[in-house]
Amino acid sequence: xxxxxxxxxxxxxxxxxTEMLRAFGLPYREIEVAGFELPVAxxxxxxxxxxxxxxxxEIAAEFTPQDSPRVPIxxxxxxxxxxxxxxxxxxxxxxxNMKTGKPSRPPEVWRKFLDP
Numbered sequence: 762x763x764x765x766x767x768x769x770x771x772x773x774x775x776x777x778x779t780e781m782l783r784a785f786g787l788p789y790r791e792i793e794v795a796g797f798e799l800p801v802a803x804x805x806x807x808x809x810x811x812x813x814x815x816x817x818x819e820i821a822a823e824f825t826p827q828d829s830p831r832v833p834i835x836x837x838x839x840x841x842x843x844x845x846x847x848x849x850x851x852x853x854x855x856x857x858n859m860k861t862g863k864p865s866r867p868p869e870v871w872r873k874f875l876d877p
Contacts, residue, residue, distance in 0.1 A: 764811035770848050771804055774836050777822040778852070781834075787874045795868040798857045799832065806850035810840075817841035826875045830856045830864050 779789055792799055812818050819841050824834040831853055838848040858865040 763813050765814065765816075767806070767808065770806050770808075770838060770850065773818070773820050773838060774804070774806075774822070774834075774850060774852055777820040777836055778834050778854075781822040781824075785874065787870070791870050792868065793859075795870045796859045797865065797868045797871075798859055799854045800857060802831070802853050802855045804850065804852045806848055808848045810845055810847050812838070812840065812847050818847065828867060828872060828875060830866060832856070 782789055789799070817840075819839045821837045821839075822834055823836075824832060832855070833851060833853045836848075836850045836852075837846060838850075839846055856865050856867050856871070857863065
């Protein structure tokens with residue numbers, strides 16, 4: 762159909778949040794080194810207009826820093842050439858302690874990251 766497959770947007774969200782954390786000075790790898798994972802607990806996407814193959818898109822990811830096991834992130838996907846809103850969505854990630862496999866308060870590296 763020439764339209765980007767709908768599930769690809771979730772992959773785009775993953776890249777956007779990884780790069781957002783890196784831009785803020787906290788690569789995801791540092792969270793893992795601290796003994797934590799940050800898997801997606803929920804995800805939602807609302808589609809407005811399909812991106813076509815080879816279109817350039819921009820994805821904005823935002824979150825409000827908080828000292829909580831849950832990390833909600835919102836996304837906007839826009840056509841780079843026109844600025845049209847193609848989709849928006851949200852994911853909620855949860856800190857998991859790698860030793861216990863259970864949800865946990867954020868690690869110290871995250872709390873330091875939250876301090877201005």
